[in-house]
Amino acid sequence: MSRVLTIGVDDDLAAAFRANGGAVLALGPAAATDGTALGLLGDADAPALLALGAEVPLPAALALAGQAEVVSSGTSVVLVAFADPDLWKEAMRAGVRDVLSPHADATEIQAVLARATGLAEARRSAPAPVGTPPAPSRRVVVVASPKGGVGKTTVATNLAVGLAAAEPGSTVLVDLDVQFGDVAGALALVPQYTLPDAVLGAASNDPLVLKTYLGRHRSGSYVVAGSDSPVAGDGVSPADVGRLLDMLGREFRYVVVDTAPGLTDHTLTALERATDLVLIGSMDVPGVRGLRKELDVLGQLGLVPARRHLVLNGTDSSGGLEMEDVERTVGGPLDLVLPRHKAVPLSTNTGVPLLEAGGKDPVTRGLRTLVDRIAPPAAPVRGRRARRRAGAR
Known part of the structure; x- marks a missing residue:
């Protein structure tokens, strides 16, 4: 009662x-x-x-x-x-x-x-604030792409799951595709609150209240779900997004942002705060050219952070493009190449991220590598027993 x-x-x-x-x-x-x-x-x-x-x-x-x-x-x-x-x-x-x-x-x-x-x-049951580490350890990871349908949400959700597994309670995932975001669907969540709730009222300036509007995924990551409808999403301004990301950045070590395709005002606002950019393209001529154009524009705007991760997704050998051609067009080496694999649509349709399922397919291994690029695993600490054994040999 x-x-x-x-x-x-x-x-x-x-x-x-x-x-x-x-x-x-x-x-x-x-x-x-x-x-x-x-x-x-x-x-x-x-x-x-x-x-x-x-x-x-x-x-x-x-x-x-x-x-x-x-x-x-x-x-x-x-x-x-x-x-x-x-x-x-x-x-x-x-x-x-x-x-x-x-x-x-x-x-x-x-x-x-x-x-x-x-x-x-x-x-x-709201989480206690994460202890404040030195500023450089705070990471705002913006996942972007010049066009839709290239697996951006798949990469963003798996990044959040992987980072949360590495450090429980450390990670929040923000669905910044304000009109058609589907992070909640990709994680099989039915959110009680969405992005407009998180940027209005008391939640817009009180971290404790804001945390009550976050969804919780079974991996331990927190989620700001996308808007219920395009109309609701249109009420979220870039200034609202900036305040939200600033507040989350003070409360969580990792803020992963899944953006809309292209360079919207909301995406540019997120990039102004980014420590990492994960830029995703597809292995076709429009996808590769779009990747290069977006890099050029962001470079002109001064919005390419020092930690840049170029990802080519859904690659196969049937499209007639060679990796050398792609890298020549993009203007540099790719950091991660993810092949086309049947595990991806299965993950999307079931709402179970690949890193949560823990498979051994090449896409899962690649996503794990991307997580390690952003949050390198700590080196194992050797105890006295290990040192004695090493010295006895």
């Missing part, structure tokens, strides 16, 4: 919360401003849901919502009101999680309670 604190909510709605599984403490509107609510929110057993009714003046309700984010990160704030777009925007910025109609039916109330309970549990 979820604990619910209502302030200034009419008796009928409070009774509806009780009827739908809430353990309700109902208080009058004065509790919003006299310190009573904050005292209850500061308890160890704080409510999962705080419902602010129409009897609470809107400025006081929004002020209390902002304070609740600080005092009790495990409490979801719901505003009881007839919503309009302007009110929604103001409420979200204050930290309100839902706007509930005064005439909400049982289904709506149950949904609000379920979201509040889930969020409270997620916030209680």
Whole structure:
């Protein structure tokens, strides 16, 4: 049963919360401003849901919502009101999680309670901030390509899985294809929150709140899933992306960014922060030429980081191109060549990344090599016993 604190909510709605599984403490509107609510929110057993009714003046309700984010990160704030777009925007910025109609039916109330309970549990289990290592060890790895369909998401998801396996809790994967990203699908995740949630409201400036909006993959990596729809994605600005990546870069050692094809404003924003660029092309004439053009443009913009990794994906011998021709066109050696292999579509269709499956096919081995380029494995430490044995020989 979820604990619910209502302030200034009419008796009928409070009774509806009780009827739908809430353990309700109902208080009058004065509790919003006299310190009573904050005292209850500061308890160890704080409510999962705080419902602010129409009897609470809107400025006081929004002020209390902002304070609740600080005092009790495990409490979801719901505003009881007839919503309009302007009110929604103001409420979200204050930290309100839902706007509930005064005439909400049982289904709506149950949904609000379920979201509040889930969020409270997620916030209680949110990861502690990763200890702050020296700045050079922080890595923002941008995975990009001049065109779609070259395996960019496959590489990005496997990088995140591989880095998370090397250092648990260290890695977050951001789906920055704001219109058609499918990182969640590639990882068989059904996200509760998506990119727009992570850049709006309290999550946009509070790392603790932001972490509650991250998905969690079984590999140990965290995920900012792509938008539910192109329309929702269009509401995410490059400035929003910059703030998000800056915040994640302070909280995680590895931030892996899967971008949209080409050079969108969002991708350029990510590249401004990149320590590593993984640039992927395909073994066909348009793919190779696109790779060269993108490198040239990024070079002119000064957006090629010192750690550059050129990847040619889906290679085979039937296209009539030789590797020497590709490297001559690109203007330098390739860092990784991944062959076409049946393991890749199987991985995509099942939502199990190759590095999670742990196969021995050449694509899996190549992806493991790429992980090691970004996070080289630590050298084994030889103990006293090993040294004695070495000295006894």
